[in-house]
Amino acid sequence: MKYYILFGPPGAGKGTHGAALVEKYNLKHISTGDLLRGEIAAGTELGKQAKALIDAGALVPDAVVEGMIESAFDKFTGVEGFLLDGFPRTEGQARDLDAILAKRGEEVTAVLSIMISDELIYKRIQHRAAIEGRADDANDEIIANRIRTYHNQTEPLIAYYKAAGKYHEVDGGSPVTEENRARVLAMMESL
Numbered sequence: 001m002k003y004y005i006l007f008g009p010p011g012a013g014k015g016t017h018g019a020a021l022v023e024k025y026n027l028k029h030i031s032t033g034d035l036l037r038g039e040i041a042a043g044t045e046l047g048k049q050a051k052a053l054i055d056a057g058a059l060v061p062d063a064v065v066e067g068m069i070e071s072a073f074d075k076f077t078g079v080e081g082f083l084l085d086g087f088p089r090t091e092g093q094a095r096d097l098d099a100i101l102a103k104r105g106e107e108v109t110a111v112l113s114i115m116i117s118d119e120l121i122y123k124r125i126q127h128r129a130a131i132e133g134r135a136d137d138a139n140d141e142i143i144a145n146r147i148r149t150y151h152n153q154t155e156p157l158i159a160y161y162k163a164a165g166k167y168h169e170v171d172g173g174s175p176v177t178e179e180n181r182a183r184v185l186a187m188m189e190s191l
């Protein structure tokens with residue numbers, strides 16, 4: 001099985017471009033953000049605990065998302081692999097993912113990183129707020145916290161995966177979505 005990580009700051013286009021990748025390469029798209037929003041919508045206990053953290057632009061505990069990832073690995077078969085979107089997001093999650101995969105005799109295949117500037121994060125998310133109605137897109141304070149959380153807790157993973165020789169990056173900042181998608185697909189082709 002292939003285990004790809006789709007990496008990037010909030011609003012980089014992980015969800016947007018991930019959709020094209022999973023179709024072309026027969027992968028299962030696992031977005032921890034989408035799974036958590038599903039739990040909130042279903043009114044589960046996990047969803048209730050996660051909601052306050054998500055609405056503040058903070059991360060939910062590592063153990064929560066790791067549990068969701070492991071059950072997804074168990075549940076989905078008949079695919080060539082997985083495209084992890086929004087996971088891992090802390091060094092702890094990255095190390096735990098390595099351990100989870102090692103137990104299965106597997107490893108991370110590659111990290112595909114989509115980069116955009118902080119300025120563009122605001123523009124993209126403010127635009128999406130009106131379309132998707134996500135609570136964590138709703139005000140600039142929350143967006144600012146998500147950007148801070150990304151720089152403090154998630155950005156160090158770039159060095160982690162560079163050291164492992166698995167890190168690949170493209171610029172996702174073109175105003176034309178198709179241009180960004182072509183770059184992401186070309187990065188995947190080059191692996």
Ligand code: AP5
Pocket residue numbers: 008009010011012013014015016017031032033034036053054055057058059060061062065085086087088089093124125127128136146172173174175176177178180
């Ligand atoms: P999550 O849902 O993962 O949110 P995120 O990382 O902030 O990323 P987004 O979904 O906002 O952005 P995206 O990169 O998918 O961009 P998109 O394709 O939509 O996580 C939400 C929360 O859940 C976290 O804050 C945390 O609390 C919790 N959580 C999730 N995973 C966790 C974990 N592992 N550990 C702990 N907590 C976790 O694109 C953005 C928009 O831009 C779209 O509307 C798109 O149409 C638009 N757009 C406009 N122009 C372009 C263009 N030229 N190219 C691409 N897109 C464009």
Ligand code: MG
Pocket residue numbers: 014015016031033
């Ligand atoms: Mg997303």
